[in-house]
Amino acid sequence: METQRVFGRYQQQVWRDEDGLPQGTVMCIAQTPDGYLWIGTLGGLTRFDGVRFSVFDSNNTPEITSDLITALLADPAGNLWMATPTGLVRRAAADGRFTRYTAAQGAPKDQALCLWRDESGALWIGTDGGGLYRYREGRFSVFTIKEGLPSNQVFALAGDGSGGIWAGTDKGLGHLQNERFTCYTTADGLAHDVVRALCRDAHGALWIGTQSGGLSRFYDNNFRNYGAAAGLKEGAISTLLAASDGTLWVGASSGVYRMNEERFESFITAEGLPGGRLTSLYQSAQGDFWIGTDGGLSRVRESRFRTYTTKDGLANDNVQAIYQDREGSLWAGSINGLTRFKDGVATVFTTGDGLSSNEIISISEDSAGQLWVGTRNGVNCLTNGRFTTYLTPRKERPIDFVVSVYGDRDGNLFASTNGAGVSVLRGNQFVEFPVPEALARDDVLAIYEDRAGNLWFGGRLGGLWRLTNSHWQTWTTKGGAPLTHIRAFYEDAAGDLWIGTHGGGLSRWKDGKLKSVTARDGLFDNIVFQILPDDAGNLWMDCNRGIFRVRQEELENFLDGQASTVTSYVYGVEDGMPSRECNGANPAGWRTRDGHLFFPTTRGVVELQPPSHLLQPPHVVIEQIKVDRTTTPFPQAVRIQPRQQELEVQYTALSWNRPKQSIFKYQLVGLDRSWIDAGTRRTAYYSHLPPGGYKFQLRADDGDGLWSANEASLLVLVSPPFWLTWWFASLAAAFIAAAVFGAFNLRLQRVKRRHAAQENFSRRLIDAHESERRRIAAELHDGLGQSLAMIKNSAVFGARNASDLTATQSQLDQITQQSTHAISEVREIAYNLRPYLLDRFGLTKAINALLNKIAATGPLLVRTKIDNVDGRFPSEAEMSIYRIVQESINNVLKHADATEVEVTMTTTESSVQLEIRDNGNGFEPATSENGERGGFGLLGMAERVRLLGGTWTIRSSPGAGTTVAIALPVLGVRRNA
Numbered sequence: 001m002e003t004q005r006v007f008g009r010y011q012q013q014v015w016r017d018e019d020g021l022p023q024g025t026v027m028c029i030a031q032t033p034d035g036y037l038w039i040g041t042l043g044g045l046t047r048f049d050g051v052r053f054s055v056f057d058s059n060n061t062p063e064i065t066s067d068l069i070t071a072l073l074a075d076p077a078g079n080l081w082m083a084t085p086t087g088l089v090r091r092a093a094a095d096g097r098f099t100r101y102t103a104a105q106g107a108p109k110d111q112a113l114c115l116w117r118d119e120s121g122a123l124w125i126g127t128d129g130g131g132l133y134r135y136r137e138g139r140f141s142v143f144t145i146k147e148g149l150p151s152n153q154v155f156a157l158a159g160d161g162s163g164g165i166w167a168g169t170d171k172g173l174g175h176l177q178n179e180r181f182t183c184y185t186t187a188d189g190l191a192h193d194v195v196r197a198l199c200r201d202a203h204g205a206l207w208i209g210t211q212s213g214g215l216s217r218f219y220d221n222n223f224r225n226y227g228a229a230a231g232l233k234e235g236a237i238s239t240l241l242a243a244s245d246g247t248l249w250v251g252a253s254s255g256v257y258r259m260n261e262e263r264f265e266s267f268i269t270a271e272g273l274p275g276g277r278l279t280s281l282y283q284s285a286q287g288d289f290w291i292g293t294d295g296g297l298s299r300v301r302e303s304r305f306r307t308y309t310t311k312d313g314l315a316n317d318n319v320q321a322i323y324q325d326r327e328g329s330l331w332a333g334s335i336n337g338l339t340r341f342k343d344g345v346a347t348v349f350t351t352g353d354g355l356s357s358n359e360i361i362s363i364s365e366d367s368a369g370q371l372w373v374g375t376r377n378g379v380n381c382l383t384n385g386r387f388t389t390y391l392t393p394r395k396e397r398p399i400d401f402v403v404s405v406y407g408d409r410d411g412n413l414f415a416s417t418n419g420a421g422v423s424v425l426r427g428n429q430f431v432e433f434p435v436p437e438a439l440a441r442d443d444v445l446a447i448y449e450d451r452a453g454n455l456w457f458g459g460r461l462g463g464l465w466r467l468t469n470s471h472w473q474t475w476t477t478k479g480g481a482p483l484t485h486i487r488a489f490y491e492d493a494a495g496d497l498w499i500g501t502h503g504g505g506l507s508r509w510k511d512g513k514l515k516s517v518t519a520r521d522g523l524f525d526n527i528v529f530q531i532l533p534d535d536a537g538n539l540w541m542d543c544n545r546g547i548f549r550v551r552q553e554e555l556e557n558f559l560d561g562q563a564s565t566v567t568s569y570v571y572g573v574e575d576g577m578p579s580r581e582c583n584g585a586n587p588a589g590w591r592t593r594d595g596h597l598f599f600p601t602t603r604g605v606v607e608l609q610p611p612s613h614l615l616q617p618p619h620v621v622i623e624q625i626k627v628d629r630t631t632t633p634f635p636q637a638v639r640i641q642p643r644q645q646e647l648e649v650q651y652t653a654l655s656w657n658r659p660k661q662s663i664f665k666y667q668l669v670g671l672d673r674s675w676i677d678a679g680t681r682r683t684a685y686y687s688h689l690p691p692g693g694y695k696f697q698l699r700a701d702d703g704d705g706l707w708s709a710n711e712a713s714l715l716v717l718v719s720p721p722f723w724l725t726w727w728f729a730s731l732a733a734a735f736i737a738a739a740v741f742g743a744f745n746l747r748l749q750r751v752k753r754r755h756a757a758q759e760n761f762s763r764r765l766i767d768a769h770e771s772e773r774r775r776i777a778a779e780l781h782d783g784l785g786q787s788l789a790m791i792k793n794s795a796v797f798g799a800r801n802a803s804d805l806t807a808t809q810s811q812l813d814q815i816t817q818q819s820t821h822a823i824s825e826v827r828e829i830a831y832n833l834r835p836y837l838l839d840r841f842g843l844t845k846a847i848n849a850l851l852n853k854i855a856a857t858g859p860l861l862v863r864t865k866i867d868n869v870d871g872r873f874p875s876e877a878e879m880s881i882y883r884i885v886q887e888s889i890n891n892v893l894k895h896a897d898a899t900e901v902e903v904t905m906t907t908t909e910s911s912v913q914l915e916i917r918d919n920g921n922g923f924e925p926a927t928s929e930n931g932e933r934g935g936f937g938l939l940g941m942a943e944r945v946r947l948l949g950g951t952w953t954i955r956s957s958p959g960a961g962t963t964v965a966i967a968l969p970v971l972g973v974r975r976n977a
Helices: 552-559 726-800 805-833 836-841 843-857 875-896 936-947
Strands: 003-006 010-015 026-031 037-041 044-048 053-056 071-074 080-084 087-091 098-101 112-117 123-127 132-136 139-143 154-159 165-169 172-177 180-184 195-200 206-210 215-219 222-226 237-242 248-252 255-260 263-268 278-283 289-293 296-302 305-308 319-324 330-334 337-342 345-349 360-365 371-375 378-383 386-390 402-407 413-417 422-426 429-432 444-449 455-459 464-468 471-475 486-491 497-501 506-510 513-517 530-533 538-543 546-551 569-571 597-601 604-608 619-627 630-632 637-640 646-654 664-669 676-679 683-687 692-700 712-718 861-866 900-907 911-918 951-956 962-969
Touching: 026 071, 026 289, 026 296, 037 071, 071 112, 080 112, 112 154, 123 154, 165 195, 206 237, 206 248, 237 278, 248 278, 255 278, 319 360, 319 604, 330 360, 330 597, 337 360, 371 402, 371 413, 378 402, 402 444, 413 444, 444 486, 455 486, 486 530, 497 530, 506 552, 513 552, 538 552, 546 552, 619 637, 619 692, 619 712, 646 664, 646 692, 646 712, 664 683, 836 843, 836 875, 843 861, 843 875, 843 900, 875 900, 875 911, 875 936, 875 962, 936 951, 936 962
Parallel strands: 026 278, 154 195, 195 237, 360 402, 637 712, 861 900
Antiparallel strands: 003 010, 010 296, 026 037, 037 044, 044 053, 071 080, 080 087, 087 098, 112 123, 123 132, 132 139, 154 165, 165 172, 172 180, 195 206, 206 215, 215 222, 237 248, 248 255, 255 263, 278 289, 289 296, 305 604, 319 330, 319 597, 330 337, 337 345, 360 371, 371 378, 378 386, 402 413, 413 422, 422 429, 444 455, 455 464, 464 471, 486 497, 497 506, 506 513, 530 538, 538 546, 546 569, 597 604, 619 630, 619 646, 646 683, 664 676, 664 692, 692 712, 900 911, 911 962, 951 962
16 A cells, blocks of 8 residues: 555545456446445456455456456445446446346447436446447337437436436437437537546536547537646546546546646646556545546545645755744745745745754744754744744853753743753853752753743653742652653643653653653553643644554543553655654644644654544445355354354444444354454354354444444344253253153162062061061970970879889980980970070081081982181171071972082182082072072071072072072171180
8 A cells, every 4th residue: 555645635545456456457346335345457447445356256246257357337225337338237236236137138249338327316337339228117228329328338427417418429419308318419519529528516517538639618509728838748538537626636547637717737647556557436425535647546625734835845855843933924844944834835044044953952942932943953933034043051152952942831941952051041151950869960851841930841851840839749650660761741631740751651640640641551652752632632643653643531531540451553655754753852833823733853844634534434334244254144144053163253333434444343142241342354254153143243333533433233043952942852851860760660660569468478487587486486386395295104103103213214214215315305496596606616607517417317418618707797697697597498498409519608808609509400480680589498598698688699590400599798806606
């Protein structure tokens, strides 16, 4: 991008193909109501927002069958019409779709060259050999030489303001009114018969650009021709523009001409026009002039900054100080002389006019209105058009490098020199001014008198000082260090003093306290050469990198702890400054009485009229949506499918004030808790959005702090995967409910079965207890009872036969036998109730005794392998284990019809494994592993195993024997035998 001055008052910016244009030759330009600029080139159609070019051509838009765009027209509804060699194309404003009109619909089949829309809304199309077409109410009609058109080759069109239309052809000018043509040629005064351009000005005059005869004006049925005599040096006119300010712009093969008050001034390639041939002219709604050339696109507009250079009379473009005197004259001190601008006339003063040096460092006035100038070699006073040099009392030598001169209201004139403190004028000479020692050795860069009459001095190293009624006072920063390298002072309406520094940012002195704001806090630069207020509440500052402003309210809020940052708006070359580098002499800027601000730069003086904010706020637009990098249409909302992850939103702000400086804020409502500051970035990215509905909102400013009145918004709908949909949730809930219900029923049935088993077990247990009582009763009655009865009877009988010793001896023998039998029966009963061996000798010997007894008394062959398990279980558990073995052997004896049984008991650190295996009949196990069903013996065994925390299994089948395997956790601690 380049900047050039055009016609002395306009700023030019240039874009070429390397800046994004699809092709360097700009054929036509139009602007739609939404603010977009559309550019037709030899390489397709381009949409431009001031920053980004979007291209539509035959590669990405099938309706554009030719990339040569010869004419563009935007209608009030926002539709864009374009003329191409293959016919007419329209882009609809509603949805952005393109439509091509074909010959079958009545559209021109020849190359369309120009377009016009009349007051009734009809579209007119000039063609290359096909005549003039009108498109109205969906139908085409054609006018040719048969209807009186001068030629079927129509190059230009314009309205006449009353419903008629002018047509420029290769054989003269045709005027269509009431369906009839009137023709004009050179015979009627036209400059040339080949008419290439037409436009109608605000006065109703028709301007006609011809191929080689220059310019004609038709008004009140008379032609007037303009050529070299009026300053129009070019006879071949390609385009015309009647500007809103009443001037006429003329595009010719050699450049652009501007007619004002019947005279033409030119702007040609040698002066910065990007191309050698001008092809189109257009004025936008914002008043900017757009120029299409064969070398790129140019925008010409009145710059916010007006520049004064040596062309305007400056002594030198490198200006260091600027000052306005009480008479209104503006003084500019440069490195090679002093310039005064008065009543539009520039006057230069140099050493020839008495200056002691041409390098001007400082400018001021005294209370009498005399101008004083500090130079590299002394102080100079202007009297009667000449400068006088003032000396110091020291050896009558001129003061050397004068960094600041300042006159107060009491008539004192102060001059500070490089490293030599401060002097004051007394009579006709400077004398030393008594200052603190720190200032006497310092460079005093700035001197200022506030409204209360206090004098402020700012040094390079010595800090900030105030002189009040001969009393000196100094201030330091919050950390205790002096405020150094002070360059400027400004006292606001509240009496607070603002201080610009070289490297320390901007400081405020308020109520005796100093606080600072720096680049870390949002200030554009830590160098502040000057501080100037405007009427809108801004403080303007300059530095080596440009001019910037901050709202004073923002600065105060920050310094008072009510805000965390400030916002700076920066201005430079793109805003019309010849150079962004400002100079920092004294003063380094000035506000004139009319409110304009002046700043010295290395390439002249810039004048700034602060923005009034009468501009329109920017129009924010969401341009494109991409989902997983694929462009997605979004008429009202964009939907993201379950497997799609990335959302990209491209947006812009249509403001032609400072488009590159526009800043954006966006928020995805439903995800972002607050607005996101995007800066100048024009794309938002989101990934892996949770399912749901969101609203994307967008705001922007115009680059000058004027925010959009409305927000652009877009609905974003993220579809959930099927497992997160309502119907799947409903099905899942139903399934879970059914599963829970089924599980509950299954659990209930199990509980019922277990309850029934427990009841059955309890019932059998009671029956078993009763059976055991009956057995014990029967044994006591039938066995022990009979033995005791027999002992009684024998004793009675023996008593009766006491005299018969033989009979008595026989009875005593019977009593002995019966007693022995009774004792055995008692022991059997007791052993069956609880084996005494278990308590006396332990579980291992008790089991071995049981198995040995069975082996000795029956036909069953018993094999054993019993590890020592004594002390590994509590006594209650040992009894249960013994009963398990006993019941298992009883089952073998009663039911298995086995000849062999093998009992093994092995131990590990944490468990005991018991296995009883027989070779008997076997059976189909009618029980689960927990023995919930089956005989009472199995139930009892299962219950004992469960109480011991163990597990058991039964492996059996008919004819294959039975194996009972039991695993028991170790419950006790090994006891000493």
